[in-house]
Amino acid sequence: MTERITKNMAKNIYFGGGLFALLVFAGLTLDTVQQIPKLSNDDKITESVARGKNLWEVNNCVGCHTILGEGAYYAPELGNVFNRRGASDEATFKAYMSGWMAAQPLNEPGRRKMPQFNLTEEEVNDMSDFLIWTSKVHSNEWPPNIEG
Amino acid sequence: MKYTSQMVAKQYFIFALILLAGEVLFGLIIGTQYIAGDFLFPEIPFNVARMVHTNLLIVLILFGFMGATYYLIPEEAETELWSPKLANALFWIFAAAGVLTILGYLFVPYATLAEITGNELLPTMGREFLEQPTITKVGIVVVVLGFILNVAMTVLKGRKTVISIVLLTGLLGLAVFFLFAFYLPENLIMDKFFWWYVVHLWVEATWELILGAILAFVLIKVTGVDREHIDKWLYLIIAMTLISGIVGTGHHFFYMGAPSYWLWIGSIASAVEPLPFFLMILFAFGMAKQRKIQHDNEIALLWAKGTAVMAFLGAGVLGFIHTLAPVNFYTHGTQLTASHGHLSFYGAYIMIIFTIISYAMPIMRGRLHGNSEKAQKVETKAFWMMNVGMLGIAIVLFIAGYMQIMMQRWATDGSAMSFMDTQAEISTVYMVRLLFGLLFLSGLFTYFYSFFVKEDSN
Numbered sequence: 001m002t003e004r005i006t007k008n009m010a011k012n013i014y015f016g017g018g019l020f021a022l023l024v025f026a027g028l029t030l031d032t033v034q035q036i037p038k039l040s041n042d043d044k045i046t047e048s049v050a051r052g053k054n055l056w057e058v059n060n061c062v063g064c065h066t067i068l069g070e071g072a073y074y075a076p077e078l079g080n081v082f083n084r085r086g087a088s089d090e091a092t093f094k095a096y097m098s099g100w101m102a103a104q105p106l107n108e109p110g111r112r113k114m115p116q117f118n119l120t121e122e123e124v125n126d127m128s129d130f131l132i133w134t135s136k137v138h139s140n141e142w143p144p145n146i147e148g
Numbered sequence: 149m150k151y152t153s154q155m156v157a158k159q160y161f162i163f164a165l166i167l168l169a170g171e172v173l174f175g176l177i178i179g180t181q182y183i184a185g186d187f188l189f190p191e192i193p194f195n196v197a198r199m200v201h202t203n204l205l206i207v208l209i210l211f212g213f214m215g216a217t218y219y220l221i222p223e224e225a226e227t228e229l230w231s232p233k234l235a236n237a238l239f240w241i242f243a244a245a246g247v248l249t250i251l252g253y254l255f256v257p258y259a260t261l262a263e264i265t266g267n268e269l270l271p272t273m274g275r276e277f278l279e280q281p282t283i284t285k286v287g288i289v290v291v292v293l294g295f296i297l298n299v300a301m302t303v304l305k306g307r308k309t310v311i312s313i314v315l316l317t318g319l320l321g322l323a324v325f326f327l328f329a330f331y332l333p334e335n336l337i338m339d340k341f342f343w344w345y346v347v348h349l350w351v352e353a354t355w356e357l358i359l360g361a362i363l364a365f366v367l368i369k370v371t372g373v374d375r376e377h378i379d380k381w382l383y384l385i386i387a388m389t390l391i392s393g394i395v396g397t398g399h400h401f402f403y404m405g406a407p408s409y410w411l412w413i414g415s416i417a418s419a420v421e422p423l424p425f426f427l428m429i430l431f432a433f434g435m436a437k438q439r440k441i442q443h444d445n446e447i448a449l450l451w452a453k454g455t456a457v458m459a460f461l462g463a464g465v466l467g468f469i470h471t472l473a474p475v476n477f478y479t480h481g482t483q484l485t486a487s488h489g490h491l492s493f494y495g496a497y498i499m500i501i502f503t504i505i506s507y508a509m510p511i512m513r514g515r516l517h518g519n520s521e522k523a524q525k526v527e528t529k530a531f532w533m534m535n536v537g538m539l540g541i542a543i544v545l546f547i548a549g550y551m552q553i554m555m556q557r558w559a560t561d562g563s564a565m566s567f568m569d570t571q572a573e574i575s576t577v578y579m580v581r582l583l584f585g586l587l588f589l590s591g592l593f594t595y596f597y598s599f600f601v602k603e604d605s606n
Contacts, residue, residue, distance in 0.1 A: 005380065005384065006380065007383065010381075014383045017391040018394075021391050022394060025394045025395050025397065028398075031407070032341065032406055033338070036335065036337050036341065037335070039405055040337040042335055045335060050334045053339075056274065057271065057275065058267060060196075060199065060258040060274055060279060062274065063194070063195025063196070063258075063279070064194050066481040067336070068403060069481030070340065070400075070404060071276055071481070072198055072276070073485070074182070074194050074195075076568065077481060105190065110185055111185045111186075112181070112185035112194070113186060113189040115189075115190060117259070130336075137337060137404075137405040138405060140402060140403050140408055140411065142477060143403075143557070144478060144558070145557060145559065146564075148556075
């Protein structure tokens with residue numbers, strides 16, 4: 001098969017195909033960027049949610065957990081933890097979160113350990129708001145069940 | 149070695165190999181933490197060790213690419229490197245920045261590291277693979293720009309071959325897409341979307357151009373096959389890479405908040421993604437078969453063929469298996485991803501670095517025909533130990549991923565097990581993974597040993 005392809009033809013496929021792919025991807029990106037605010041409820045990003053996202057980052061939470069399936073695979077998925085641990089109720093979830101964060105690291109020998117991050121009550125609240133916001137993102141019905 | 153300035157590559161190769169040893173060591177640490185959660189806690193928590201593991205990988209690949217480039221560009225351009233001084237200076241800057249960053253991860257809590265490096269001024273930290281403090285990221289940009297300047301000036305003043313142009317294109321792409329690392333919007337979904345611009349467009353687009361160019365260079369050298377023929381293959385491979393790989397970014401946009409049309413577009417484009425890797429196998433084995441010379445450095449050719457095969461298995465096969473949207477619905481974010489990640493990074497990028505080192509290092513050490521037979525025998529042993537080790541890790545993690553899906557994800561009637569319970573069930577499998585990791589480490593030590601095997605007196 002390849003005998004019939006000359007170097008020049010291969011070169012044209014590379015430049016033509018590469019450029020075509022880039023243009024398609026750029027076009028799709030433009031559309032996606034316009035749709036994401038609606039799909040993710042951008043208008044619901046309060047200051048507290050934004051602060052929560054920053055806390056998520058500067059404590060490297062993604063180094064153990066996944067969020068919407070991305071991250072490390074050492075600790076549970078947190079994109080839907082609001083539904084799993086808070087039964088989709090804000091007060092329940094926030095109560096759970098402050099108890100959970102304060103209890104780390106759990107004194108269970110052999111169990112994977114979550115460090116103590118010494119977050120203030122307000123910071124835990126921000127983190128909870130961020131996770132509540134995340135749980136409402138339109139993610140094509142993922143994950144398959146509540147266990148994440 | 150035809151040009152004395154090619155010698156600057158040596159330090160890059162040596163440092164890349166040192167970092168690789170560190171990477172594997174931290175891999176074993178987190179592999180142990182998978183079984184014994186208390187291991188090294190609280191001194192080195194999992195997230196820290198994992199960050200060291202993945203960041204060392206990225207930095208060592210960059211060092212390997214830079215070494216490969218400095219070695220092959222003068223020979224391709226038929227002229228001395230534009231500025232060996234710049235290449236040496238950038239080596240020390242990059243090495244110092246890399247070491248400082250890793251020490252920062254290990255000895256300063258991450259939140260404190262973010263604070264003292266001024267993350268709030270330009271927040272970029274805390275995302276997978278992009279954990280580096282902003283100041284380190286700026287340093288990476290400076291180093292890469294200086295590096296590209298050096299390479300481009302060399303190419304401009306000398307012979308322009310397809311290999312050097314493709315390599316330069318890949319390096320430019322690497323630099324351009326890294327700039328998205330500085331974009332960190334408040335909206336997590338937007339953040340994720342452009343995060344893939346760095347991560348995916350590095351490993352499944354621009355880096356593949358670099359890989360293709362290095363592979364083509366080594367194949368020309370050790371097989372003596374006509375350059376025209378090699379060039380044609382290189383174009384075909386990278387054409388398929390870009391056609392499938394760029395839009396193939398869409399396979400990451402299935403379940404993270406992007407529009408639903410990506411389910412189709414991502415699936416279709418990524419179904420083509422194994423093709424460039426398959427072409428790479430035909431390329432490497434075809435050129436080996438048509439070889440015009442019998443190069444004494446046989447192990448370099450073995451690494452080249454091995455790269456094509458393992459990259460195809462890791463990136464092509466294991467990638468394809470979970471890239472279709474309905475499959476990915478269950479596999480997304482499981483150990484299956486880790487399985488694919490390990491074999492593809494190793495098969496494509498670590499092995500191409502071994503390939504170029506295996507070819508270039510003996511020459512830089514004055515052994516123009518490659519290492520002695522004895523040394524090559526040791527290196528061949530290392531080749532198999534590392535390949536079997538990594539293949540074992542990938543297979544075992546694949547099994548772990550399958551078990552995870554069946555126990556934790558499949559049932560929708562409320563009988564599914566929790567994440568932590570599932571992980572406990574899989575722990576025996578993780579033990580086997582650790583054993584393969586130890587095999588890999590022994591392979592790596594054997595490889596290092598091969599550098600010190602004395603040359604035969606004849």
